[in-house]
Amino acid sequence: MSAALPIPVIQLLQVLTVALGAPAVTGVIARVEARMQGRRGPRLAQPYYDLAKLLRKEALAPRRASLFFLAAPVIAVAAYLTIPLLIPVLTSYGLPLGYMGDILGGGFLLALASFVAAVAALETGSPYAQLGASRAKTFSAITEPVVLFVTFTVALLTSTDLPYVMAGTIRSSAGSYVRPAHLLASAALFMVILHETGRIPVETHSGTNEFGMIEEARSFEHSGPYLALLKYGSMLKQFILFALLADVFVVPWGLASTQSLPDVVIAVAALLVKACVIGVVVAVIDNSFAKLRLFKITEYVAAAFLLVVVGVITVYGGGA
Template identity: 70%
Template sequence: MAVTLSPYLVQALQPLTVLVAAPGLSGWIAKVEARLQGRRGPRVSQPYHDLVKLFGKESLAPYGASRFFLAAPVVAMCCYLTVPLLIPVLTTFGLPLGYAGDIIGGSFLLALASFSVAVAAAESGSPYAQLGASRSKTFGAITEPVMLFVVFTVAMITATDLPYAQAAAVRSSGDQVIRPAHLLASAALFLVILYETARIPVETHTGTNEFGMIEEARAFEHSGPHLALLKWGSAMKQLILYTILLDVFLAPWGLSSTTGVLSVVLAIGALIGKTALLGCVVAVIDNSFAKLRLFKISEFVAAAFLLAVLAVFTLYLGGG
């Protein structure tokens, strides 16, 4: 007789899986990129070692910063832990909180996390941190509407904005995945993910002091456990976006259809395998193109918006 888990336990496993696996995905991508460049590169487990080291240090705050400076990493982490409750991470069916919010609500939570980190960076008084916060919100005003437009496009294609229902619509037939409108919307989301995760051809994510830094610059004045939370949250955001692209848009297979222990464990393995494969694709893109100049980011995002618009036209012109 198969051993089954409580739906509430499986519900808790979804954010826990994202929490534990996110640093490993970042380490895997860094390793693949190093191999593509002919280097040995860091260990896949290096992000975990970095987090342990940061949690053992002291947290400091700039003079004059409010309490929100230290609260922002916690707020962002809470947002990143909430989103996996609303999307299909391990199961094909909605868990107790699976229908508590739609994919638009998840997008707002990600936006709230980004806003909190940007406000904390602006409070620090550091020129680099403030510059990163300013750029983050400037380009966020462009990318976030594009992401919402992609969500609306897929909602029109699948006739729902609930992630579990959208995944079920795509999973119902392989033809759903190759529909022109769906492919265009997925491509638009992929371009937005490249920007949101600080990958080529947009900006640096290696932590070097460059004027093109956005994601890394915002955390310049944080230290110790709060810096660890920011880095961990950034890795979780990357895994969450990969999961949305794979488990809702492109490959919603490998998920568990029951709460059986073996089925859930296989679903965890499938998620890690799919995101690792997508990470390899991102690493290849990351090493194949030169960085864009900062003012070119708007053109890059405009291309994503154009793909989403083409998806809508394709849908209504009979190709959806």
């Protein structure tokens, strides 16, 4: 066995993988999407260049905005970078800080990040930013029941709400993988992720049409490094949600089960591959469906809710 990495290093690597890998996944999605539309597409590293460019630019703030307007992007990114400590990113065993919070803890951090971004948008007084913030809050309120029921599913299947235990349960047998509750909850979570990352069928990711915008509109008034942080935050959020879906629900394999260096390196590579595969699926969906009208989003969320509710009630039917 080669050198074992100390636990704190692995813990740090979880954060670094997310922090450095997130723009790459965004780049892969943009590239695949462009290829499917017959364009050559941006290079894979383009998101890094975009961020670097924005970081060098001048930052402006609306005259009446308070300090919070500038603090919000920083708080959001800090919240997003805390989440990788709580979920299985690289290891199948819980790291010391991994039990600091459960699935709800991760959910709270995601909600906090989105909340500060919304408050910052309200600070600006710009109609589009406010509209985006208001819509983002409205729609995240209606997706909340779905997230809750996904948590219920985890709780019913594992008697805990720890993501590590859920992943372990799924790895344990084929039977617990094909169980309807698990499959339906995974499908519902995927639909929520499409919603949360602002993808078709909920939101056009790269459009300039304000009418359909939800989260994209929130950052209209930010500029320079602050805009870079907001954009980086949404990349982080996307990567975290993909990692959550892959490592906890759909493919919790390929995680390091020891502390040895090769294992951890394989886990980093596996995570990036998994996130890119999910990204490709998302790009395919992006290219094959139309955006829903804003008021049809409730129907989309109702469908996700249906999936997860059916999943939860099947747990009770087993007579078990």
